[in-house]
Amino acid sequence: MKTFNIILSILFILFFADNSVAQNNKKNAKLKKVRLKIEYLKQTDGTKVLKSKLYWKDGKKFMPVVNQDVTFFAEGDTVKLKLGTIKSNEEGFAVLYIEKGVSFPVNSEGVTTFTAKMKKGKEFKSAKRSVDIKDATLNVTLDIQDTVKYVEAKLTTLNSEGESVPIQGTEIFVYVKRLYSLFKVANGVTDENGQYKVNFPNDIPGDSIGNLHVIVKVLDSDDFGNIEYIGSVKWGTVVSYAEEHLPRALWTGEAPFWMIIATLIILLGAWFNFLLAVYKVIKIKSIS
Amino acid sequence: METLNKTNLIEDFIPYIEKPNKRWYIMVFVLLALIGVGLYAFVYQVIYGHIVTGMRDYVVWGVYIVNFIFFLGLSYAGALIAGIFHLAGVQWGKPFHRILKIITITTLIIGPIYILLCIGRPDRLFNLFIYARIQSPITWDIIAIVTDMFFCIAYLYFIHIEDFAKLRDYKGLNVANWRKKLYRWLAIGYTGAKEQKKLLNQALNIMAAIIIPTSIIAYSLLAWLFGMNLRPGWHNSIFAPFFVLTAIYSGIALLIVVIWVYRKNSGLEKYFTEEHFNYLGFALIIFALFYGYFSFSEYITEWYNSQKTPSILLNKLWDLSEFGYLFLFSNIVASILPVIIIGIPKFRSINSITFVSVLVLIALWIKRYLIIVPTLETPYIPIQDSRLDWVHYSPTWVEWALTMSGVAFFVLIFILMTKFVPIVCVSEMEEKSHGIRFFYKTRK
Numbered sequence: 001m002k003t004f005n006i007i008l009s010i011l012f013i014l015f016f017a018d019n020s021v022a023q024n025n026k027k028n029a030k031l032k033k034v035r036l037k038i039e040y041l042k043q044t045d046g047t048k049v050l051k052s053k054l055y056w057k058d059g060k061k062f063m064p065v066v067n068q069d070v071t072f073f074a075e076g077d078t079v080k081l082k083l084g085t086i087k088s089n090e091e092g093f094a095v096l097y098i099e100k101g102v103s104f105p106v107n108s109e110g111v112t113t114f115t116a117k118m119k120k121g122k123e124f125k126s127a128k129r130s131v132d133i134k135d136a137t138l139n140v141t142l143d144i145q146d147t148v149k150y151v152e153a154k155l156t157t158l159n160s161e162g163e164s165v166p167i168q169g170t171e172i173f174v175y176v177k178r179l180y181s182l183f184k185v186a187n188g189v190t191d192e193n194g195q196y197k198v199n200f201p202n203d204i205p206g207d208s209i210g211n212l213h214v215i216v217k218v219l220d221s222d223d224f225g226n227i228e229y230i231g232s233v234k235w236g237t238v239v240s241y242a243e244e245h246l247p248r249a250l251w252t253g254e255a256p257f258w259m260i261i262a263t264l265i266i267l268l269g270a271w272f273n274f275l276l277a278v279y280k281v282i283k284i285k286s287i288s
Numbered sequence: 289m290e291t292l293n294k295t296n297l298i299e300d301f302i303p304y305i306e307k308p309n310k311r312w313y314i315m316v317f318v319l320l321a322l323i324g325v326g327l328y329a330f331v332y333q334v335i336y337g338h339i340v341t342g343m344r345d346y347v348v349w350g351v352y353i354v355n356f357i358f359f360l361g362l363s364y365a366g367a368l369i370a371g372i373f374h375l376a377g378v379q380w381g382k383p384f385h386r387i388l389k390i391i392t393i394t395t396l397i398i399g400p401i402y403i404l405l406c407i408g409r410p411d412r413l414f415n416l417f418i419y420a421r422i423q424s425p426i427t428w429d430i431i432a433i434v435t436d437m438f439f440c441i442a443y444l445y446f447i448h449i450e451d452f453a454k455l456r457d458y459k460g461l462n463v464a465n466w467r468k469k470l471y472r473w474l475a476i477g478y479t480g481a482k483e484q485k486k487l488l489n490q491a492l493n494i495m496a497a498i499i500i501p502t503s504i505i506a507y508s509l510l511a512w513l514f515g516m517n518l519r520p521g522w523h524n525s526i527f528a529p530f531f532v533l534t535a536i537y538s539g540i541a542l543l544i545v546v547i548w549v550y551r552k553n554s555g556l557e558k559y560f561t562e563e564h565f566n567y568l569g570f571a572l573i574i575f576a577l578f579y580g581y582f583s584f585s586e587y588i589t590e591w592y593n594s595q596k597t598p599s600i601l602l603n604k605l606w607d608l609s610e611f612g613y614l615f616l617f618s619n620i621v622a623s624i625l626p627v628i629i630i631g632i633p634k635f636r637s638i639n640s641i642t643f644v645s646v647l648v649l650i651a652l653w654i655k656r657y658l659i660i661v662p663t664l665e666t667p668y669i670p671i672q673d674s675r676l677d678w679v680h681y682s683p684t685w686v687e688w689a690l691t692m693s694g695v696a697f698f699v700l701i702f703i704l705m706t707k708f709v710p711i712v713c714v715s716e717m718e719e720k721s722h723g724i725r726f727f728y729k730t731r732k
Contacts, residue, residue, distance in 0.1 A: 255422040263422055266505075267431065270498055274439055277494040280487045281446060281476070287484055288477025 031120070032056045034065055034127040038116040040225030042136075046100030050083070052116040054092045056124065064092025068118055072096045075113040076105025110134050110160060111223075136167060136224040140216045142200075142233050149200035149235050153216050155190050157224070166194025170221055176204055176236075177213035185214075206236020297717050298454045301710035304554060305455070306462045308707055319700040326693020329686045330405065338408055340686045346671060347664040347681035352406040354656045355691055358538070359399035359698075360433070360510060361531065361652075364503040365539025366392035367440055371503070374496040380567055383559045386713045387546055389444040391539070394701040396437055398694045405690060425513045432506035439502055443495040445474075449488060450715030453478040467708075507532050514659065520598040521590070521663040530582045537575040537622075538652045541645040544568050546702070548642040550711060559712050562638055569630040569641040572648065580623030601666040611662050614654050621651035 034056050041049040050072050054065035065088055072083040081104065086094040094116070104112040111134045120126040134157055141152040151174050155167040170190050175182035186198040206212045212235050218227040246252040250259075333340050343350045370388035373381035404410050420427045452475040455461060461468065478484055511531035514522040547560040547568075587605075590598045604610045629635045629644045661681050665671075671679050705711065 250423050253421075259422055263428075263431075267435070270435060270439075270502060273494050273498045274442065277446070277491040277498075278442060280491040280494075281449070284449070284478055284484045284487050285476040287481065287487070288479060 030123075031125045032123060034068075034118060034124045036070075036116060036118060036127040036129040038114065038129045038131050040114055040131055040133045042138075042225065042227045044229045044231075048098040048100075048102075050096045050098070050114055050116065052088075052094045052129070054088050054094065054118060054127065064088070064090065065118075065124060066090055066092060068094075068121065068124065070094035071117045071119075073115040073117065074104040075115060077107040079105035081105055104135075108160070110158065131225065132223075133225045134223050136218070136227060137164075138216065138218060138227045138229050140229040140231060142214060142231050142235075149202070150197055151186070151200050151214065151216065152195060152197040153190070153229070155194045155196075155218065155224075155227075166190070166192065167224070168192050168194060170218060170224065172196040173217045173219055174198060174200075175215040175217065177215060177230075182215060200235060202235075202237075204236050205239045206234070208239060208241055210234045210236045210238045212236040297712075297714045298451070298458060298710060300556075300559075301712070301714065302458065302461065304706055305708070305710070312703065312707070315703060316700065319696045319703070322696035323693045323700070326690045326696070329689035329693075333405070333686050340684060342682045342684050342687065343406075344678040344681070345674065346667065346679060347661055349406065349660050349664060350681055351657075351683045351687040351691055352402040353660055354653065355694060356399050356402040356406070357510065357531075357656045357659075358653050359395040359402070359694065361507060361535035361538055361656075362542055363392050363395040363399060363440070364436070364507040364532075365535040365537075366395070366543075367436070367443070367499045368503040368536060369539055369543070370443075371496040371500040374492065375500070380564060382716050383564070383712045384543060384547065385447055385716060386709070386711060387550075388539075388543065389440065389447060390702060390705050390711075391542060391546070392440045393444050394698050396433070396440060398697055400433060402690075402694070425509060425516055428509045429506075429513060432502070432509045436499075436502050436506050439495065439499055443492075443499060446488065446491050446495060447713055447716070448709055449475060449478050450480070451709055451713065453480065454714060455709070504532055507535050518668075519663050520595070520601045520666055520668065521659065524586060524589075526582065526586050526589075530586065533575065533578055533582060534652055534655065537572070537579055538649060540568055540571050540575060541648040541652070544572070544642055544645040545649070548638065548645075551638075554706070554711070556712070559717075565638045565641050566636070569626075569636065569644075572626045572641070572645065573630050576623055576626040576648075580619075583619060583623060597666060597668050601662055604662050604666060605658065611658060615658060618651040618654040618658060621647045622655065 034054055037053045039051045039053075041051065043049065052070050052072075054068060054070065055062045056065055057063075068088045069085050070088055071085045074081045074083055083098060084096050086096050088094040106112050111132050113130050113132050115128060115130040118124070118127045136155055136157040139154045139156070141154075143150060143152070153172050153174075155170055155172070156164045157167055159165050168190055171187060172190060173187045174185045176185055177183075183204075185201065185204070188196050188198060190196045200214075204212060212233055214231050214233060214235070216229040216231075218224055220226060246254075248254045248256045250256065341350065341352075366388040369381075370385050370392065372378070373385065373388075404413065407413060416426065416430060420430070452471050456468070456471045456475045478488070508528035508531065511527040515524055515527035517523060544565065547564065550556050551560040587602065591602055605615045606612055625647060626644050629640050665680060
């Protein structure tokens with residue numbers, strides 16, 4: 001009996017212990033793991049955009065993390081600056097726009113660490129992701145020289161003394177804005193002067209008066225993030241939107257002649273007889 | 289058929305035209321109340337938008353369009369049958385002429401109103417006229433409806449002229465002075481003189497002759513709104529004749545119901561005899577068989593083709609969890625029931641013929657519903673990422689209220705007309721028999 005009781009107690013403890021672990025696991029299992037991405041973009045007017053994407057994996061599908069607070073920070077060596085808190089939207093994006101002129105803390109190499117952080121909640125675990133960015137400036141010139149159109153981009157940054165120095169070896173992309181996406185015109189690498197110059201083609205269609213939006217980008221640079229310049233020039237070919245005259249048909253604005261004539265004949269025939277009947281009835285009154 | 293040899297049949301109808309009784313007022317009040325409910329539903333819809341109906345992104349046509357087709361079918365059928373009876377000199381059909389024309393006009397007014405209810409922006413209705421394209425079946429339909437309306441109103445008036453003259457001349461008619469003046473004005477000086485009669489007969493012959501092709505073409509145009517549409521179940525060359533046939537079928541059924549009501553409530557047994565019910569009942573059998581043949585032909589063609597989306601549609605029609613019960617009811621009642629109930633002498637009676645006619649009317653309404661709603665729920669491009677309640681159509685109280693008020697309006701017009709003119713064309717009943725009318729001449 002004593003032995004039996006001991007065995008029963010051991011089994012009981014094991015069962016309970018197993019269950020309590022399972023309970024803890026269940027609690028932890030309830031919180032979903034969040035994957036967080038952060039992207040930096042410097043726009044034409046100097047506005048900086050920090051874009052974070054939050055998602056979690058449901059089986060094989062990636063689902064957005066919606067309506068969660070994401071806090072952005074900018075960090076240097078010693079200073080940590082809170083930039084703002086944004087709620088993630090229905091697609092899982094939280095985007096913070098920082099006006100031109102805001103100075104960020106930097107480390108000794110002039111690099112700022114931008115961090116996006118999401119706190120642990122009832123449904124999701126906490127998440128954090130950082131990106132190190134050194135501020136760079138992209139100056140773009142769109143000009144014509146001897147009837148040849150060219151795009152010249154110059155990429156510079158500030159050194160530790162605050163002097164502007166060119167950035168060599170960074171890939172530059174030149175695009176033209178189309179209806180649904182960007183059309184790549186050229187790409188190349190900056191030279192020792194931080195410059196990249198390319199001729200612009202003459203045969204790209206513009207709008208009805210030849211306008212084009214030229215976009216010059218630094219894409220996903222490890223050091224400088226994304227930098228973008230958008231400029232508008234009248235370098236496109238004029239596209240005529242005048243409608244060509246379509247022949248008379250069932251599907252065009254003008255009906256085929258046979259259709260009009262047939263309809264008129266039928267209607268005239270019917271209405272003639274109707275008016276004849278009405279005339280006869282009116283005549284009844286005149287006879288009376 | 290009992291031959292009515294009386295020369296002054298108008299006296300049978302004077303009591304109905306004179307003072308209305310209490311029951312009449314109650315009926316008018318009830319019908320006005322039902323119409324009032326419909327008006328409330330309409331205002332509710334205007335304020336809150338079409339979200340109060342069951343129509344959504346996929347099923348954009350619902351009960352309103354079903355009612356439009358149903359009522360217009362009755363209208364064109366009434367005109368068609370009246371025209372054929374007149375031109376063919378169908379003697380036993382004489383008591384029905386006025387009823388058929390009243391059915392024609394009333395349903396022709398009610399039907400297009402449902403289009404206005406279906407339109408999300410009725411203030412843009414005039415664009416249909418301003419920017420009309422002659423290539424569009426909708427333009428054809430508008431032209432047909434407007435033309436038919438003019439023709440039918442004129443025809444309705446022409447068949448009343450002689451009776452207006454009788455009412456004008458009836459001594460001792462106990463009605464308000466304004467009504468006596470109205471009869472005098474509407475009689476346009478008709479005295480029954482030989483030359484006047486000749487002119488009137490010619491006018492009636494012309495109208496009867498043009499109204500037959502107008503009705504057939506008009507309802508065919510309505511059918512082509514569907515037939516020329518590239519949707520499963522609609523893109524079908526059989527639609528135009530099928531619609532015309534169904535229209536006449538429903539018109540006959542409605543005529544039976546109407547004359548039964550008048551026979552029961554107005555004591556007009558000598559005008560609407562058992563023989564009339566038998567003749568119309570046999571007509572119902574013939575049309576039931578034709579209807580069954582057309583339906584079978586339509587479905588077997590779709591089934592045999594084995595095209596993907598039309599097959600899905602057919603499966604939905606047979607599926608009891610979807611439209612199966614409605615499908616079975618409409619086809620069994622419309623194709624088979626009249627043949628059994630009316631065809632077997634043991635079951636045939638005035639009441640059973642009328643009962644079958646009521647069921648046939650319901651079945652043919654359901655048939656129109658099955659033409660529209662299942663097809664819209666089964667587009668060629670599969671429905672994706674849509675709310676479940678937007679995929680399946682379910683009519684709301686707003687739509688049912690407006691349907692009911694349309695029926696109430698129809699009954700109200702009949703009640704009012706009974707008070708205004710004899711419901712049977714008395715002058716025509718007193719006329720001698722004539723042979724087939726051939727255009728403007730009478731040939732014996």
